[in-house]
Amino acid sequence: MAVASQSVLKGTGIGQGVAVGPVARMSPPPAVPAEQSSTLTPEEETARVQEAIQTVAADLTARGQAAGGQAQEVLEAQVMMAQDPTVSEAVAAQVSAGTTGEYAVHAAFGEVAETLQALGGYLGERAADLHDVAIRVIAALRGEPAPGVPDPGHPFVLVAQDLAPADTALLDLDKVLALVTIEGGPTSHTAILARGKGITAVVGAKEAAGLNDGDEVIVDAASSEVVTNPSQEQKDRAAERIAQREAAQAAPITDGALADGTEVPLLANLGNPEHAAEAVELGAEGVGLFRTEFLFLSSDSAPSVAEQRQSYQQLLEAFPGKKVVVRALDAGADKPLPFLNDAEEENPALGLRGLRALLTNEEVLRDQLTALAEADRATEADLWVMAPMVSTVEETETFAKFAHQHGLKTAGVMVEVPSSALLAEQILATADFASIGTNDLTQYTMAADRLLGSVAGLQDPWHPAVLKLVREVGVAGTRTGKPVGVCGEAAADPLLAVVLVGLGVNSLSMAPAALADVRAELLHHTKEQAQAIAEAALTASTAAEALEAARAAAASHSTE
Template sequence: MSAAAQSAMKGTGIGRGVAVGPVARMSPPPLPPPAEPSLLTHEQESQRVTEAIAAVTADLTTRGQTAGGQAQEVLDAQVMMAQDPTVQEAVETLLAQGQTGEYAVHTAFAEMAETLQALGGYLGERAADLHDVAARVVAALRGDPPPGVPDPGHPFVLVAQDLAPADTALLDLDKVLALVTIEGGPTSHTAILARGKGITAVVGVAEASRLADGDEVIVDAANSTIVVSPTQEQRAEAAARVQARAAAQAAPLTDGALADGTPVPLLANLGTPESAAEAVQLGAEGVGLFRTEFLFLSSESAPSVEAQRKAYQELLEAFPGKKVVVRALDAGADKPLPFLNDAEEENPALGLRGLRALLTNEEVLRDQLSALAQAQEVTSADLWVMAPMVSTVEETETFAKFAHQHGLKTAGVMVEVPSSALLAEQILKTADFASIGTNDLTQYTMAADRLLGSVAGLQDPWHPAVLKLVREVGAAGTVTGKPVGVCGEAAADPLLAVVLVGLGVTSLSMAPAALADVRAELLRFTKDQARAIATAAVSASTAAEALQAAQHTATTLTNE
């Protein structure tokens, strides 16, 4: 047995899966290239670097096209990093000083990564992506294979310091039973892609550095633990859970509902039209959140109405007769756009983002609404449109007016800040529906940046403060007779999904890979039981106590 004796390690679970298997560790990154004079001319070294970057970007592009969907978006972002003019200028400066291409690339990218880490938030999380790009370029310069996932010749639990997006996107799920990272938080690219692909994962497990190749572990994402050297009884229990989950996922697709037949539509969160087919295959009853940012983020100017219409039409055609909720452009904060808001802000998360930014650039909003209306006219989907980051009743009224002026009949709002949750009844007198974005609602309720690992412990939608705000919105929906959905990550947690329904939520939207687990969990409880579980959770004092209370109540009810 290795130094990692039988014990349980804690991290942040992604998804609800469980897996048992031997550890295989990712190789450590190569040693930094030494600072030594190049034997080649400046022009020769520059040419080598240009060719190496071109080879790496071509490889990342190919991997992205192969993976598709959200993975392609992530890898395209890495390509942009490799081609960043600021980094390339820093590389060129070092080459001009006579350094080797390997040293120039490693040093320039490392300095940029340090800058991003100091900024924190979304940009801080991207530092790991920069390190990966640099390692790939250095490997290309050396003629070595790119860094990647080990292949021990049998199924394994992959343990890594952190996993590069290029590797996560193309993991062989027949071989990789589960993923454990030593670093990273719930919003790292590793976590985002693992969630989207349905990979059993626990991230941010500091103690996992003690694990060695061959150690047998149970990766329990539902309980955010790694059990090392499990007993025979623990193995048997985990194996039973694996079988039960597989059976639930293989069951015939049905619409989401509680045990007493109360319907709870289960919808998909999507980022591109291309991801619609998989969502339909996995049983999505429609779309609860379509993020339109993919059309805007790589552009220096807003896309044309025609370009937008084509994309929206492709999406709507995949869901004939079904509800499709499209979110208006949510830019600002971690997604700045030069044509929307290029002014530097001390705290962009509290500045011009979401609807605020759109209302300062009405043409961008009106073009988007026009494109949606045109797509709606030639398809049969039930199109709903919603505004991001709504804080006031006045903002609601303005957005609803604009949407109706453009021929869009169903206009709603995202509830992502405490003010809109507390004003939900007044807001729903104007809005046709509300959709709760639990990621941001938790961030603003707990004053904890949802993209900052150092406060990840506060970024927990189980916290009673967050649940009480959800309850406010659910109650407002009941009073006004308006639907209330959840499209944040909380909806993908099966037991929390039950709690949300017990708090008055009428539909749930999530990554398609989570649909089967949530569908199975909802079928275990009636509406009254869901309310009882929710009451227990809301009555707690901490997120951990809320989870424990919900688990205890759920167990008690199912054993009665």
């Protein structure tokens, strides 16, 4: 089918990438087994199925070990599904009715997948994982090779119904230009893994079902589109963007700065000291947010000073001479810890959480500060500590006093509550710095629970109401001469990062994978231009208009 006219297929883009290339579709799954009686006994069929499941489990485990990290965890969950008692019971029921092992697996896994699909949402998306396991087991029963990613011998845009973790984990990035899935949403494994590995992807593009092997397409994650039959001009423009991005990714890693040389340190958000090396490799100039929750979440009592100190020391050793901002434990009724606050609250986001919870459990805070101070003395990094969810000047004073008493010289606060943004100047009179958490600041400004899908439309950091509060903090930072950073997801959006700098923010912290894009974008604008772009966004009435206004303002001065 040669489609002469162009069409634009809409999906959900993951990341900022763009790619051009020929489509290769995921090889079709093995033919569906027919319902037929087995010539073997049920015991023999059961043994065959068990053996096939073991083979698949071993293969998935090996793939997981090869891939490591998040992919490994996902694959291990698939192995658990393959060996699940619910499934083996369903298989046994089929086999004892006299069917072949192939059909029994097909029917039994299908039954369970249907149950998951009916539940929808996250569980519905797990049905794809189960379907993938079934196909692999059927292929193993037939002695066929495991189905997987196609290999047309040249780079390609992989188009699939939805990718299973086993496929995405081992994608050869030299061959795969981009991923397009027909099903799956922003929480599918394809999306999660694409984000983690920085692969250009558009997921849930329903009309991509009509694409054929060899069709040339542009996959534009930034605009969530797949363009078929692209014109030469469109391809040239995409190629230009690809070159710019490649240049950005391959550019010698420089310290974050604007076009006029204004320094904007680019820092990493980390949740575990084990990820420090990767952040350094991607050019993080330090750590802007180190979440300490991982130390606490799996224990029923607070970890000892010695245990904490060891983790902090591991982190600080990765950044000699660099700034490392550690956030004190951020927990509360929404992330209950038995030793902190496990009271039932009607509105956990508005309850005893963040610094409020720590101040009612001073021992936990003091232990953490003691461990941090010990780690600081043993290492060369420049350690800053900050308190989560501060809403008053008094809280700021108390936290700064505690931190200084423990020998920590730089103590700041996170600005996540509008009251702190509005009183930023008074807060910065006491605090040594402020770090804006845009996710929570948006939640509290818009009065929209960030975990609630029904109000997700309000959770947009481009909203001018949020930007105005950021400006308050930026202005206060300039007046008091104290540093103001941003460590929310907003900092990872390249254009929004420029807006934040224009509003007076002087460092940006983000997931390490986003550093290169932001570094490149900052280099296109001077301080004055960033301020003009920010001004344009501030005068908008809606989040969408703010984005449009910022784009227009950025385009008006970037003529090169």
